Amino acid sequence: MSTTPGSRKNQFWPLLSLLILIIAGLVVGWVYMDLSGRVSPHPQQSFWTGKKGSEWTGIIRFEKTGFSQMNVQLILGSTLKFSNPSQKALDLKIVTWRGKVASELHIPAGGKAQWIPKTYGVYDFYDATTTTFGSFTIPGSDGERAYQVVARKSSPYYPAPAYGVVAVTNANGGGIPLSSHYGPHEVPGVSTLTGKHFRPFMNQPPWIEVPGGTMTFKPWVVVIRADTPLQLYNYDGMDHSFFPGVYPVMLDDHGRINFYHVSFQGIVLHKNGGRGQIMFHRPGMYHILCTIHSYPWGFTYKSHHFFGGFPYIMDVIVIVEPAKRA
Numbered sequence: 001m002s003t004t005p006g007s008r009k010n011q012f013w014p015l016l017s018l019l020i021l022i023i024a025g026l027v028v029g030w031v032y033m034d035l036s037g038r039v040s041p042h043p044q045q046s047f048w049t050g051k052k053g054s055e056w057t058g059i060i061r062f063e064k065t066g067f068s069q070m071n072v073q074l075i076l077g078s079t080l081k082f083s084n085p086s087q088k089a090l091d092l093k094i095v096t097w098r099g100k101v102a103s104e105l106h107i108p109a110g111g112k113a114q115w116i117p118k119t120y121g122v123y124d125f126y127d128a129t130t131t132t133f134g135s136f137t138i139p140g141s142d143g144e145r146a147y148q149v150v151a152r153k154s155s156p157y158y159p160a161p162a163y164g165v166v167a168v169t170n171a172n173g174g175g176i177p178l179s180s181h182y183g184p185h186e187v188p189g190v191s192t193l194t195g196k197h198f199r200p201f202m203n204q205p206p207w208i209e210v211p212g213g214t215m216t217f218k219p220w221v222v223v224i225r226a227d228t229p230l231q232l233y234n235y236d237g238m239d240h241s242f243f244p245g246v247y248p249v250m251l252d253d254h255g256r257i258n259f260y261h262v263s264f265q266g267i268v269l270h271k272n273g274g275r276g277q278i279m280f281h282r283p284g285m286y287h288i289l290c291t292i293h294s295y296p297w298g299f300t301y302k303s304h305h306f307f308g309g310f311p312y313i314m315d316v317i318v319i320v321e322p323a324k325r326a
Contacts, residue, residue, distance in 0.1 A: 045262055045263065045264045045280070045281060045282065046262070046263050046264075049258060049259065049260045050258070050259055050260075057081075057257070058081060058250065058252050058255065058257040059081045059082065059083045059112070060072070060080070060081065060082050060083070060164065060250075061082075061083050061084075061085060062082065062083065062084045062085065062086060062090050062092075062107070062127065062162075063298070063299045064086060064157070064162070065157050065160060065162060065297070065298035065299055065300055066160070066162045066163070066164070066298055066299025066300035067125075067162065067163075067164045067299055067300075068299065069164060069247075069250045070163075070164045070165065070245075070247040070287070070299060070300065071164065071165055071245070071247055071248065071249040071250065071285055071287050072164065072165070072166045072167070072249065072250045072251075072252060073166075073167045073169060073173075073249050073250070073251045073252070073284065073285050074117065074166055074167070074168050074169075074252050075168075075169065075170065075171055075251075075252065075253040075254060076117065076119075076120060076168055076169065076170055076175065077116075077254060078116075078252050078253060078254045078255070079114050079115070079116050079255075080114060080115045080116070080117070080125075080166060080252070081112065081113075081114045082105065082107060082112065082113050082114065082115075082125075083107075083111075083112045084107040084108070084109060084110065084111055084112070084113075085110065086109060087109050088109055089106065089107065089108050089109055089111075090105075090106075090107040090127060090129075091104070091105075091106055091107075091127070091128040091129055092104070092105040092106075092107060092113065092125060092126070092127065092128065093105075093125070093126055093128040093133075094115060094123055094124070094125045094166075095123065095124050095133055096121055096122070096123055096124075097121075097122045097123065097124060097147070097220060097221045097317070098147055099133045099135070099147050102115075102117065102123055103115050104128075117166075117168045119168070120168050120169060120170070120175035120176045120177075121167075121168055121176055122165065122166070122167050122168075122176065122221050122223075122317060122319060123165070123166045123167075123168065124149050124163055124164070124165055124166075125163065125164050125165075125166060126149050126161060126162055126163035126164070127162040127163075129152075129155075130151060130152055130154075130155035130156070130157060130158075130161070130162050131149055131150070131151055131152060131155070131161040131162050131163055132149070132150060132152055133147065133148075133149055133150075134147075134148065134149070134150040134312070135147045135148075136214070136309075136312070146214070146216045146218065146220065146312075147220065148216070148220055148312050148313065149161045149163040149313075150311055150312050150313075151311050157298070158311065159302060159303055159305075159310060159311030160297055160298060160300050160301070160302045161300060161301075161311075161313065162299075162300060163300065165285070165287060165317055167285045167317075167319050169319075169321075171253065172283070172322050173283030173284060173320070173321055173322055174283070174321040174322050175321075176223050176319055176321065177223065178223050178224065178225065178321070179206060179219070179221075179222050179223045179224065180206060206222060206224050206228060206229075206230055206231070207230065207231035207232065207233060208222055208230065208231070208232055208233070208316060208318075209232075209233040209234070209235060210233070210234045210235060210236045210240050210269065211235055211236065212235040212236050212237065213236070213237075214236070214308065214309055215236060215238065215240065215290070215293055215308045215309040215314055216309050216312060216314060217288070217290075217314065217315070217316035219316075220315075220316055220317065221316075221317045221318075221319065222316070222317070222318050222319070223318075223319040223321065224280070224318065224319070224320060224321070225320070225321050225322065225323050225324075226280060226281055226282065226283055226320050226321065226322060226323045227279060227280075227281055227323050228279065228280075228323075229277050229278075229279050230277065230278050230279065230280070230318070231275065231276075231277055232267060232269055232275060232276040232277065232278065233269070233273075233274075233275050234269035234270065234271060234272075234273070234274040234275065235272070235273065236271060236272075237271050237272060238271050238292075238308070239268060239269065239270050239271050239274070239292060240268075240269045240271075240274075240290045240292060240293070240314070241266055241267065241268050241269065241289075241290050241291045241292050242266060242267040242269060242276065242278070242288055242290070243266035243267075243288065243289055243290070243291045244261075244262060244263050244264055244266070244286065244287075244288065244289075245286075245287040245288060245289045245296070245301075245315070246289075246296045247261075247287065247296070248260060248261035249261065249284060249285050249287075260284060262280075262282060262284060262286060264278070264280075266291070280318065280320040282320065283320050283321055283322050284319075284320055285317065285318075285319055285320075286317070286318040286319075286320065287315060287317055288315060288316045288317070288318060289301065289313075289314070289315050290314035290315070293306075293309070293314045294313045294314045294315060301313045301315060
């Protein structure tokens, strides 16, 4: 069968268009892979502040699956208040982020309770019936362990832990020791990055890593100054993300209640050595989430069943203090 010059021309243009689309797709894919793991050291960060209304008293309500406020910044000397509107008693445990018990409160059905912390620091509060404070060994870390709240298998809401985080600071947002001051007795083990015991997490500049063989941020709490570059490393065999959580922070200054929420451009940390950098400009509390392996659910977070660290939530707390010690 013969073809005319016109028909050959008509066949040529669809092939050329297809070739152009393929090349364009490859270029877009390359740009995404190259840039998604990197973020400008000065990302756009929107900072929302406001109130929930004049009727808001600052009391944290137990909501069965979690608490009405998951993130709290409490000025030292203020009182953290809880209420239990459920029909069952609530056994509330408050621990430091390393698991040391700070307080245990038994709140009857319909009752209230309160806690006044005596020292600066980062604390977890959780429903001790459905949630516990667990730990697991990080592979290749000379016995180092990760410590986080985790849902009990007997919980009707498993794998969602009912918990919240409190950062107790001074009025300027400072007071908590910077992570660079931590010693090996507080954060034990060998660093994947440095291979050293001494101050394994916080050299210069400060950094967070995802160790190989497990899916957790290490350390779980980092305390830095504003305008300090924070390095991020991923040594795991899977991609991870570093995104702002969805729940705002309740700021309680001796009963004066405000709310804030900081959002920023998230980072994808590619597997087997992916890295990124971020700089926080405003003092406050940042509850970060790997959105690939965990997600918000019912006043708390849940981990996906395919998540290798299941049922632990893949989150991390970054406390940003004023650029100069307050």
